[in-house]
Amino acid sequence: MNRKLLKEILLVLEAMVLAVSPAMAQKQTPPAGGPPKAFTLPAHESYTLPNGMKVTLIPYGNAPKVTLDLSLRVGDVNSPDDLAGLSELTAQLMKEGTTTLSSSALAEATSRMGSSLGANAGSDQSTFSLDVLSEFGPDAVKLLGDVVQHPLLPESEFPRLKTNLLRGIAVATTRPGQIAAARFHKLVYGDHPYGTILPTAENANKMSVEDAKKFYAANYGAQRAHLYIAGKFDSAAIKKTIAATFSGWQKGPAIVQNLPKPRTRRALDVTDRPNAPQSTIYVGLPVPNVTSPDSIPLFVTNMLLGGSFASRITSNIREAKGYTYSPRSELSERYHDAYWAEIADVTTAATGPSLKEIFGEIERLQKEPPSAAELQGIQSYISGIFLIQNSGRGPLIGQLRYVDLQGLGEDYLKTFVQKINAVTPADVQKMTAQYIKPELMTIVVVGDKSKINEQLAPYAAAAAENK
Amino acid sequence: MKLQRSGARAVAVLAVLCLVGGTAAIAGPPGSQPVGANDFKVAVEYYKLPNGLRVVLSPDHSAPTICVGVYYQIGFRIEPRDRTGFAHLFEHMMFQGSQNLGKMEFVKLVQQNGGLLNGSTRFDFTNYFEILPANKLETALWAEADRMNGLAVNEENLKNQQGVVGNEVKVNVLNQPYGGFPWVDMPQYANSNWYNAHNFYGDLKDIEAATLGDVKNFFKTYYAPNNAALAITGDFEPAQAKQWIEKYFGGIKAADVPPLPDLTEPRQEKEKRATKPDLKAQRPAIAVAYHMPDRNTPEYYAMGLLMQMLLRGDDGLLRQELVQKRGFTGTVNGGINLLGNTWNYKGPMLLIANLIYDPATSPDTIVQAIDGVIEPLRSKPVDQATLDRALVKLRSNFYDTMGGPGGFGLVDLLASFALFDDNPARINSLMAEYQKVTPELIQKTAQEYLRPENRTILIDQPQAPAPAPVAAPAKN
Numbered sequence: 001m002n003r004k005l006l007k008e009i010l011l012v013l014e015a016m017v018l019a020v021s022p023a024m025a026q027k028q029t030p031p032a033g034g035p036p037k038a039f040t041l042p043a044h045e046s047y048t049l050p051n052g053m054k055v056t057l058i059p060y061g062n063a064p065k066v067t068l069d070l071s072l073r074v075g076d077v078n079s080p081d082d083l084a085g086l087s088e089l090t091a092q093l094m095k096e097g098t099t100t101l102s103s104s105a106l107a108e109a110t111s112r113m114g115s116s117l118g119a120n121a122g123s124d125q126s127t128f129s130l131d132v133l134s135e136f137g138p139d140a141v142k143l144l145g146d147v148v149q150h151p152l153l154p155e156s157e158f159p160r161l162k163t164n165l166l167r168g169i170a171v172a173t174t175r176p177g178q179i180a181a182a183r184f185h186k187l188v189y190g191d192h193p194y195g196t197i198l199p200t201a202e203n204a205n206k207m208s209v210e211d212a213k214k215f216y217a218a219n220y221g222a223q224r225a226h227l228y229i230a231g232k233f234d235s236a237a238i239k240k241t242i243a244a245t246f247s248g249w250q251k252g253p254a255i256v257q258n259l260p261k262p263r264t265r266r267a268l269d270v271t272d273r274p275n276a277p278q279s280t281i282y283v284g285l286p287v288p289n290v291t292s293p294d295s296i297p298l299f300v301t302n303m304l305l306g307g308s309f310a311s312r313i314t315s316n317i318r319e320a321k322g323y324t325y326s327p328r329s330e331l332s333e334r335y336h337d338a339y340w341a342e343i344a345d346v347t348t349a350a351t352g353p354s355l356k357e358i359f360g361e362i363e364r365l366q367k368e369p370p371s372a373a374e375l376q377g378i379q380s381y382i383s384g385i386f387l388i389q390n391s392g393r394g395p396l397i398g399q400l401r402y403v404d405l406q407g408l409g410e411d412y413l414k415t416f417v418q419k420i421n422a423v424t425p426a427d428v429q430k431m432t433a434q435y436i437k438p439e440l441m442t443i444v445v446v447g448d449k450s451k452i453n454e455q456l457a458p459y460a461a462a463a464a465e466n467k
Numbered sequence: 468m469k470l471q472r473s474g475a476r477a478v479a480v481l482a483v484l485c486l487v488g489g490t491a492a493i494a495g496p497p498g499s500q501p502v503g504a505n506d507f508k509v510a511v512e513y514y515k516l517p518n519g520l521r522v523v524l525s526p527d528h529s530a531p532t533i534c535v536g537v538y539y540q541i542g543f544r545i546e547p548r549d550r551t552g553f554a555h556l557f558e559h560m561m562f563q564g565s566q567n568l569g570k571m572e573f574v575k576l577v578q579q580n581g582g583l584l585n586g587s588t589r590f591d592f593t594n595y596f597e598i599l600p601a602n603k604l605e606t607a608l609w610a611e612a613d614r615m616n617g618l619a620v621n622e623e624n625l626k627n628q629q630g631v632v633g634n635e636v637k638v639n640v641l642n643q644p645y646g647g648f649p650w651v652d653m654p655q656y657a658n659s660n661w662y663n664a665h666n667f668y669g670d671l672k673d674i675e676a677a678t679l680g681d682v683k684n685f686f687k688t689y690y691a692p693n694n695a696a697l698a699i700t701g702d703f704e705p706a707q708a709k710q711w712i713e714k715y716f717g718g719i720k721a722a723d724v725p726p727l728p729d730l731t732e733p734r735q736e737k738e739k740r741a742t743k744p745d746l747k748a749q750r751p752a753i754a755v756a757y758h759m760p761d762r763n764t765p766e767y768y769a770m771g772l773l774m775q776m777l778l779r780g781d782d783g784l785l786r787q788e789l790v791q792k793r794g795f796t797g798t799v800n801g802g803i804n805l806l807g808n809t810w811n812y813k814g815p816m817l818l819i820a821n822l823i824y825d826p827a828t829s830p831d832t833i834v835q836a837i838d839g840v841i842e843p844l845r846s847k848p849v850d851q852a853t854l855d856r857a858l859v860k861l862r863s864n865f866y867d868t869m870g871g872p873g874g875f876g877l878v879d880l881l882a883s884f885a886l887f888d889d890n891p892a893r894i895n896s897l898m899a900e901y902q903k904v905t906p907e908l909i910q911k912t913a914q915e916y917l918r919p920e921n922r923t924i925l926i927d928q929p930q931a932p933a934p935a936p937v938a939a940p941a942k943n
Binding site: 030032036062065095106107108110114131133164167170174175275280309315318323324325346376377385388391 | 791
């Protein structure tokens with residue numbers, strides 16, 4: 001089922017790193033480049049229909065394409081306790097035709113526009129999307145409107161989709177990265193829906209088409225919906241079609257708040273994977289979410305510690321030690337919720353040593369602020385990347401949707417770079433000391449128990465003390 | 468740095484804000500815009516330096532960023548026979564130090580100037596690129612020229628990168644179910660010419676056996692300006708860029724690059740079938756590969772449209788049959804050139820379709836169902852509506868490929884067309900070639916290239932005891 005736990009990001013980078021060799025006197029200095037050019041967020045227009053549905057239009061780019069993204073505040077967080085995965089199954093079932101279009105007619109219609117219909121349920125949102133040639137913009141609005149307002153939800157297709165879900169679960173439970181993420185979420189979020197990113201086959205088997213119909217009725221409606229349109233399109237024609245297509249949609253249910261109570265405490269959890277050549281490590285803890293004033297300094301801290309190419313942990317365990325290929329740390333976010341984690345697939349023999357180095361880098365940053373130059377390098381990096389994040393139809397929609405979901409207001413984007421650059425070395429040290437505490441981290445390892453148990457013994461003891 | 472493929476593991480460095488897909492161009496004023504269709508063109512200026520370096524410039528002032536790509540015509544196909552995986556290992560070495568930049572300094576230079584960078588190794592090229600704020604173009608050109616001028620790497624760097632590449636192979640292949648299936652495996656089964664049929668990720672033993680002498684020799688042989696293309700897209704002034712290109716790349720000496728070996732594949736006359744045991748998977752998977760027509764022939768364009776009919780869109784014939792109608796699987800994956808796209812390769816290539824299915828289904832049933840979809844394409848001309856939808860899907864897909872993140876999608880196509888065709892401007896006439904394809908040509912192409920004898924079927928067969936399911940929630 002390819003659940004995205006981590007945001008799927010294109011990102012190109014991979015790490016390298018190590019000590020910089022001493023510059024020799026005769027070496028040339030790289031040209032510094034000219035003064036930076038001005039950047040402003042592309043202009044866009046937002047409004048609300050009388051039934052509560054929100055619309056954002058972002059004219060953008062030269063290519064004759066337009067992306068439509070209808071996001072609804074319905075996701076895992078709304079699935080009943082014993083039916084994890086129902087939000088995803090319902091989204092899939094909505095692709096199987098509408099009351100007036102059969103599944104195959106729908107498939108031909110999206111193809112004639114140069115797209116396929118995306119339908120995905122995430123933690124907090126479900127998204128229905130089309131990415132069509134510009135001349136089909138209004139047709140695409142109508143089609144999306146039909147899919148979300150008049151789905152057929154056919155019983156005939158339900159067993160097949162359930163079989164797909166079961167196959168997806170079976171495949172996911174053989175992938176070490178997915179096992180590790182699932183264990184981490186279970187330990188941190190427990191019985192909250194965020195705790196189950198991989199439903200059990202038993203739960204999946206319980207679901208019926210009636211559950212999906214009930215779920216649709218209870219969770220879909222105009223006031224939970226936000227339509228984003230980015231690219232080249234005729235604004236007047238699109239607006240007219242939006243009004244005609246969506247004005248009759250019922251207001252529907254209000255957004256349900258279901259905030260988790262994530263657990264913060266040392267735990268060690270090992271899943272055996274006999275003969276695995278690597279151990280998959282997922283280690284972290286809950287941290288303040290984006291609504292906290294500390295979120296910006298924490299963002300910078302993460303980039304410097306493990307979240308970028310030349311970051312400290314990556315420099316250490318990849319380029320200095322050669323333990324791993326693609327380590328990373330991240331601030332993983334859901335609605336008003338966040339955790340920090342370092343994730344790495346390391347050579348089996350280096351499982352214990354990797355944890356030692358990861359914790360060592362964290363403790364070093366807790367004790368001593370980074371140099372101004374190191375911090376400035378990270379701030380420049382974040383500022384530059386921000387330009388790329390705001391170019392492209394998909395990225396722009398992603399940015400605005402994020403801000404809307406978290407309720408930040410667009411000022412967040414307008415002041416982001418300025419705030420990033422205001423963070424001081426002392427802030428970074430303080431954030432690390434205050435929030436990124438190894439002694440309170442949940443440690444998940446998927447690997448060959450017979451070879452790693454001994455390496456993990458010190459962490460097991462610490463976990464036991466904490467219970 | 469990676470041997471990159473679609474859907475490959477990527478390192479996420481942006482935790483909060485997503486960076487996904489998109490176009491290189493940027494915002495116009497809000498409000499009504501003319502909606503163009505078939506007449507979309509990009510700027511292309513093409514010339515060569517006296518040392519042979521091919522240069523493509525495509526300015527677009529709508530976003531304050533630039534992308535610089537340097538493509539060398541050395542893909543993993545032609546790496547040394549006793550050094551499988553070496554082209555890719557070498558790519559890693561290009562980040563380990565050059566005349567003016569020590570280990571890690573290249574990476575830090577780009578990162579601290581607010582940019583992204585990467586390199587990747589493919590069938591017919593190895594590329595290096597940076598996406599940066601527009602005011603850093605000169606910095607990027609200087610740095611790429613510096614490493615084209617020569618490497619300064621040592622035993623320690625090589626040893627470290629051998630370890631890193633070993634871990635890359637483990638994380639992408641050895642410790643995964645379906646590791647290497649079908650993207651590393653299929654070329655080895657379907658091709659018969661060693662250059663196309665060896666393990667290009669590399670035998671771990673070969674990777675470990677590489678020496679610093681190999682590294683130096685490989686650089687000297689292939690990393691020359693007359694074997695490379697430089698493409699720049701984004702917000703820059705061509706006149707200024709040309710001065711910098713002359714200043715930094717003009718003095719690099721050309722080399723005697725050996726001619727490409729014979730890469731041709733013989734016509735396949737008999738279907739091949741193979742089974743690969745998989746100790747990590749629970750569910751079987753199957754892949755079917757057909758040899759492609761030579762690139763840029765009428766049949767090549769027809770095959771591109773056949774791929775759209777079979778594998779793209781909700782109406783994809785294989786999806787409709789195998790997913791919707793028969794319920795064998797949830798998704799049919801595949802395409803032309805799984806390590807890139809239909810356009811960014813040169814030598815022999817495969818069209819591959821692959822899917823994961825359930826043990827209760829026999830592979831023969833799946834192959835029969837595939838035949839049920841393919842045989843009608845071979846026995847009669849396709850209906851115009853299906854061909855029209857394939858064209859629309861292809862055009863939509865082409866614009867997205869071109870609009871890849873930060874200007875890199877455009878760099879990739881322009882550099883490929885400069886390197887392989889000596890004609891990057893063909894980006895603006897490419898769609899016209901597809902529009903020439905008739906239902907009759909589709910049928911003729913399907914008859915020859917979708918022959919059962921032209922295909923290889925590979926099954927990934929689980930051989931592991933079922934692993935323990937994810938444990939029940941911990942009680943605390």
